[in-house]
Amino acid sequence: xxxxxxxxxxxxKELSDGVYGTRQVVVLSADGLRIARYGGDPDAADRIAAxxxxxxxxxxxxxxxxPETDGKMRMVIIEMEGGYFYMMAAGPxxxxxxxxxxxxxxxxxxxxxxxxxxxxxxxxxxxxxxxGQTV
Numbered sequence: 001x002x003x004x005x006x007x008x009x010x011x012x013k014e015l016s017d018g019v020y021g022t023r024q025v026v027v028l029s030a031d032g033l034r035i036a037r038y039g040g041d042p043d044a045a046d047r048i049a050a051x052x053x054x055x056x057x058x059x060x061x062x063x064x065x066x067p068e069t070d071g072k073m074r075m076v077i078i079e080m081e082g083g084y085f086y087m088m089a090a091g092p093x094x095x096x097x098x099x100x101x102x103x104x105x106x107x108x109x110x111x112x113x114x115x116x117x118x119x120x121x122x123x124x125x126x127x128x129x130x131x132g133q134t135v
Contacts, residue, residue, distance in 0.1 A: 012038035015116050021104035023083070028052050030093040040099070052087055052097050059087075075110070086110065090117045 008027060016022040016038050024040030032053030037045035059073035078085040083101050086109060090096040096113055 008036035009038060011116065011120055012036060015098070015112055019100070019104060019109050019112050021101035022109070023099040023101060024048070026052075026097045027090065028095050028097060030056065030095065035094065048097055048099070052095055055087060056089075056095060075113075077106070077110070079106075084109070086113060088113050088117055 012025040012027070016025050022039065024045060025038045026034060026045045026048050027036040028034055028049035030053065032050040034042075034045050034049040055076060056073050059076050060071060063069055063073055064071040072089065073087075074089050076085075076087045081102075083099060084104055084106060086096075086098040086100070088096045096117060098109065098113060100109055
C-alpha cells in the first residue's frame with residue numbers, strides 16, 4: 001500500500017457525504033495500490049484497489065475495439081444485486097473507485113465523481129514506480 005495522503009480525507013468524505021448510499025471511496029494507482037480511502041475497511045480498500053488494476057486493463061482492451069477511440073477507459077459502472085461499483089480515471093496512473101448501495105442515485109454519483117476528478121485530478125496522480133520505488 002502507498003502511504004495514504006491525509007489531505008484526501010476531506011475530499012473523499014465530501015463525495016461520500018454528498019451522495020446518499022455511498023459505502024466506500026478509494027483512490028488507487030494504475031498498478032492496484034491504494035493511495036487513499038474513505039469509509040469501509042482498510043483491507044477491503046486494498047482488495048478493491050487490486051481488483052481495479054485488472055478491471056481498468058480489461059476496460060482499456062475493450063475500448064480499443066471501439067472505432068475512433070483513444071482506447072483509454074474513462075469510467076466503468078457495474079450494477080449488481082445489492083449495489084453498484086464505479087471506477088473513473090482520475091489522473092495519470094490514478095483512479096477513483098466507489099462502492100455504493102442499490103438505492104444510490106446513479107446519475108448523481110457519476111456527476112459527483114466527475115466533479116471531484118475535475119477539481120482535484122492533478123492531485124490524484126500516482127507517479128510511475130520501478131522495483132517499488134518512485135521513478
